Amino acid sequence: MGATLAQKILARASGKGEVEPGQYVTASIDLAMMTDQMYATFSILAEAGIKSIWDPNRVVCLLDHYAPSPTVESAEVGKKITEAVKAFNIKNFYGQRAGIAHQVLPEHGWIVPGELIVATDSHTTTYGAFGAAGTGIGISEMAYVLTTGTLWFKVPETIKFHMLGKLQPAVMSKDLILYIAGKYSTEVAQYKSVEFTGPVAQEMSLASRMTMSNMAVEIGAKFGFFEPDEKVIQYLSRRRDKPFDLLRTDKDAIYERIYEIDVSTLEPQVAAPFAIDNVKPISEVGEVRVDQAVLGSCTNGRLEDLRIAAKILKGREVHPDTRLLVIPASADVYKEALNEGILYTLIEAGGVICNPGCGPCFGAHMGLLAAGEACVASINRNFRGRMGSPEAKVYLASPATVAASAIEGKIADPRNY
Amino acid sequence: MKGKVWTFGNNVDTDAITPSKYLGGSQAELKKHILEVVNPRFPQEVKPGDIIVGGSNFGCGSSRESAPAALKAIGIGAIVAESFARIFFRNAIAIGLPIFTCPDVSSSFTEGDEMELDLATAKITNVTQRKILQAQPLPEQMLQVLSQGGIVPLLKEIARKMKG
Numbered sequence: 001m002g003a004t005l006a007q008k009i010l011a012r013a014s015g016k017g018e019v020e021p022g023q024y025v026t027a028s029i030d031l032a033m034m035t036d037q038m039y040a041t042f043s044i045l046a047e048a049g050i051k052s053i054w055d056p057n058r059v060v061c062l063l064d065h066y067a068p069s070p071t072v073e074s075a076e077v078g079k080k081i082t083e084a085v086k087a088f089n090i091k092n093f094y095g096q097r098a099g100i101a102h103q104v105l106p107e108h109g110w111i112v113p114g115e116l117i118v119a120t121d122s123h124t125t126t127y128g129a130f131g132a133a134g135t136g137i138g139i140s141e142m143a144y145v146l147t148t149g150t151l152w153f154k155v156p157e158t159i160k161f162h163m164l165g166k167l168q169p170a171v172m173s174k175d176l177i178l179y180i181a182g183k184y185s186t187e188v189a190q191y192k193s194v195e196f197t198g199p200v201a202q203e204m205s206l207a208s209r210m211t212m213s214n215m216a217v218e219i220g221a222k223f224g225f226f227e228p229d230e231k232v233i234q235y236l237s238r239r240r241d242k243p244f245d246l247l248r249t250d251k252d253a254i255y256e257r258i259y260e261i262d263v264s265t266l267e268p269q270v271a272a273p274f275a276i277d278n279v280k281p282i283s284e285v286g287e288v289r290v291d292q293a294v295l296g297s298c299t300n301g302r303l304e305d306l307r308i309a310a311k312i313l314k315g316r317e318v319h320p321d322t323r324l325l326v327i328p329a330s331a332d333v334y335k336e337a338l339n340e341g342i343l344y345t346l347i348e349a350g351g352v353i354c355n356p357g358c359g360p361c362f363g364a365h366m367g368l369l370a371a372g373e374a375c376v377a378s379i380n381r382n383f384r385g386r387m388g389s390p391e392a393k394v395y396l397a398s399p400a401t402v403a404a405s406a407i408e409g410k411i412a413d414p415r416n417y
Numbered sequence: 418m419k420g421k422v423w424t425f426g427n428n429v430d431t432d433a434i435t436p437s438k439y440l441g442g443s444q445a446e447l448k449k450h451i452l453e454v455v456n457p458r459f460p461q462e463v464k465p466g467d468i469i470v471g472g473s474n475f476g477c478g479s480s481r482e483s484a485p486a487a488l489k490a491i492g493i494g495a496i497v498a499e500s501f502a503r504i505f506f507r508n509a510i511a512i513g514l515p516i517f518t519c520p521d522v523s524s525s526f527t528e529g530d531e532m533e534l535d536l537a538t539a540k541i542t543n544v545t546q547r548k549i550l551q552a553q554p555l556p557e558q559m560l561q562v563l564s565q566g567g568i569v570p571l572l573k574e575i576a577r578k579m580k581g
Contacts, residue, residue, distance in 0.1 A: 024556035040482075048572035050579075122479065122504060136504055138482040140511035140568040147572055152558040187428075187474050191503050220474070222503055383430075383478070385437060 002250025004158040005225050006193035009133040009247060013116040014153075021157045021256075031058055031110060032145050033119035035101050036065040039077050041120065042084040044143040053088050054149035060092040060101075060110055061085060065358045067096035070365050088146075099330030099356030102126040102214065102298040106206075107332050109239030113228035114247035118145060123298050123380065125216045128194075129209035130235075131228030131247060136217065156193040156222050157256040158249075163200035165264030170414040172308070173208035174300055174378065174398035176200075176261075177215040178269040182279025184259065190220035192256065195249060197227065200263050206231055207302040214299045215380055218276045225249075268414055270376075271396035274384045282413045288395065292375040293318075293406035294387075295346075296327025296354070297361045300378035300399050306337045309403035310345040312417045318350030319409030325367045326351045327359035351406070363387045369394075376405045418515070418534045419544070420468040420494045422526050425455060427472035431484040431505065434476070440483060444490065451487050465492025468534065470526045472498060476505025485509040485516075495534055497522050497541060497552060510559045513567030517541070519552035536563065 003011070003018060011019045013027035034041060038061055045053075053059060061081075069075035078096070085093045098104040102123055105111050113131035117124065120142045127134030137151065145151050161180060167173075180188075194216045201209070209226045216224025228246050236244070267281040295301070295309050306328060318324045326346050328334040334356050337343045343353055360367030361379040368388030369375055375387060375394050382394040397405070400414035407417075433454050439447045452459045469488065475498035476484060485508050488496070495515040499522060509516040517539055526532065530545040539554040555563070565571045 024558065026558055044569055044572070048569055049576035050572055051576075138504060138508040138511050140482060141507060143572060144511070144568045147575055152556065186477070190474060190500060220477075220502065383432065385432075390438075 001254070002252035004193060004253045004255070005131065005195065005247060005249045006133060006156050006158055006223055007253075009114055009116055010153055010155050012114070019155045021155050023155045024152055025155060026150050026152050027116055028150055029058070029118055029145050030115035031060065031117045032142065033101055033105060033117065033124070034059070034061040034142060035119070035121055036063050036077070037120055037139055039081050039084070040139040041142045041146065042081070044140055045146060048143070050143070050147050053090070053146040056089045056091065058149070059090050059146065060105060061090060062094035062098055062101055062104060063096045064100045065362060066365055067357045068355070097331060099328070099333065100298045100301065100358055102210075103302065103329035103333065106130060106210070107239070107330055109236060112236065112240065112244045113232060114245050118142070118151060122217050123214050125221060125224040126210050126214040126298060128213035128216065128224040129206060129226050130232050131225060133223050135222050154191070156191055158193040158195060158253070159189060160195045160197055160255045160258045162258055162260045163196065163198040163263055164260065165200065165262045167200065167263050167266065168415065170308070170400045170417070171266055171268055172398040172400055173204055173211045175266060175269040176263060177212045178271050178279050178396060179266060180261070181215070181219050181271065181277045182269065184219065186219055186275065186277045188219050189216065192221060193223040193225065194219070194221040195225045195227070201226055202229065205304060206235055207304045210302070211299055218380060268398060268401045270401065270411060271382055273382050273393040273395065276382060276396065282401065282411070285411050288374060288411040290322055290376045290395070290405055290410060291373040292367070292369060293322055293324045293402050294327070294360055294367065294375060294377035294379060295324065295399055295402050296329065296359050297377075297379040298329060298358070299380040301327055301329030301333065303333050303336050305378060305399035306333070306342050306346070307340070308400050310342040312400060312403040312414060313349040313351070313407065314345050316349055316407050318406045322406055322409045324349070324351040324406040325354055325360065327354045328356050330356050360387050376402050376411055378402050418494055418536065420466040420532055421464065422468050422470050422528060422530045422532050423456070423459060423463065424523070424526055424528045425452070425469065425471045425475070428474045428477055429455060429471055430478035431476060431481050432478055434484040435481065435487045447487060448491055451491060463491055463493070466494045467492065468494050468532045469496045470498065470522050471496065472523050473500045475501050477502040482508045482512065485514050486512050489514045497532070497534070499523055510562055511568045513563055513565070513570070515563055517552035517555070519550055521550055522552070525550055536560065
């Protein structure tokens with residue numbers, strides 16, 4: 001009987017020949033990643049009396065949520081983290097300089113197909129775009145991982161979204177994942193491994209795949225895989241010299257369920273407040289004025305996202321009543337966008353470029369909303385109070401829709417540009 | 418383990434359990450608001466040893482460990498629900514709060530019923546209504562973490578062994 005990618009990776013990591021869905025295994029962790037809340041994990045290690053970690057070379061950390069520090073309190077935490085990182089001999093620390101972890105780790109060659117990666121952040125599913133099993137864990141679990149290099153896992157069932165047809169111009173992978181959340185609910189993949197397959201998946205750039213894998217967690221998924229292919233090999237060839245296996249799901253693997261989606265007639269999609277599955281096609285959104293438009297985040301802050309926004313905004317102007325915030329996902333994205341003239345175009349249109357990082361997405365750093373304000377954002381969550389006031393509204397959309405909306409000062413269809 | 422049951426519906430999220438606006442403040446203040454948006458009586462009347470019965474997708478939302486930790490801090494003995502959001506389930510085990518998945522639990526308990534729960538076998542008894550249910554048993558590794566009281570005591574044990 002064939003095995004899914006989730007089964008293969010968990011079997012390999014737990015030293016077993018094969019594993020079945022529902023089975024619990026203790027697996028060796030290939031890579032552990034921590035961001036700003038790592039101080040809580042270090043505190044647990046201190047409380048327990050753990051002085052050294054299992055393998056500092058398999059730990060990567062950086063500060064992306066509160067960078068640069070917005071308050072004295074977070075500056076103090078940042079200082080303690082920097083000290084703890086040195087004390088534990090963690091060399092792979094990017095500090096506040098690199099950008100969002102889920103962008104930085106792939107860029108620096110840390111994400112390899114077939115590996116098991118845990119991080120104290122729910123959007124760790126992003127690494128599934130490279131065929132890696134990335135998933136979020138809690139701060140105590142991370143303390144256990146740092147001590148032992150292992151963690152327990154339930155082998156998940158796998159479901160598949162098989163995507164056929166061709167996306168219309170200005171319709172992006174973000175629209176597809178929002179459509180899936182809207183149609184099948186935020187529970188459809190609960191505790192399951194998801195695979196995104198079919199001609200549409202094969203056609204997609206790695207950046208577009210990362211958007212869907214990133215938001216797989218928003219439909220409940222443990223992992224959000226694309227099959228690793230030539231694009232992954234090419235991407236890694238410039239970033240990593242260590243060899244790796246291209247683990248893939250077997251042809252005769254068992255899926256719990258397969259959903260087939262024809263994307264050809266898909267419109268741009270918008271998730272209205274306050275749930276990710278409160279999704280409407282843009283033609284049904286109606287008149288929604290926006291005070292702020294945010295282009296960025298681990299979901300959609302990559303070069304192709306900024307590029308399509310710049311294409312739409314070139315020679316045009318952000319609406320006088322709307323603020324456009326642009327947050328490149330990483331320093332590398334920032335540099336490339338600078339070289340291509342993308343940032344110049346966006347600034348000239350009236351956009352404000354912020355430093356790489358999580359930005360306003362999680363509502364505690366900058367760019368927050370006042371009561372009664374509305375924002376269209378290329379981010380991943382629209383919960384009440386997510387980006388500032390609980391009386392503000394966040395609409396989730398693609399970077400193209402964000403750009404079109406910034407011009408019109410209301411949620412707008414990017415296909416008109 | 419035995420306790421009085423509080424029942425909740427589907428999709429109880431981590432913001433309902435521990436509202437963000439009280440997260441930065443004192444534990445005492447946070448305790449007054451746990452689950453109040455779903456049931457205002459809960460934070461006022463909950464007693465140590467009480468058991469939570471939930472619907473599907475209990476604990477959805479953020480990965481914050483403070484949600485199960487707050488429930489443990491007010492003395493909740495266990496949570497049994499039809500299904501859980503993945504990270505919430507893991508975090509509950511990690512902090513030593515017994516947690517069980519049982520698809521029929523919602524329909525088998527009304528608020529105030531008494532539940533008896535066997536951690537090792539995952540057998541659940543509604544003492545009030547004289548019904549017996551079988552929840553999904555926890556694997557050996559998780560039972561071991563629970564019996565230690567969570568990951569922190571487990572790590573202390575490991576640290577002691579490292580020194581020894």
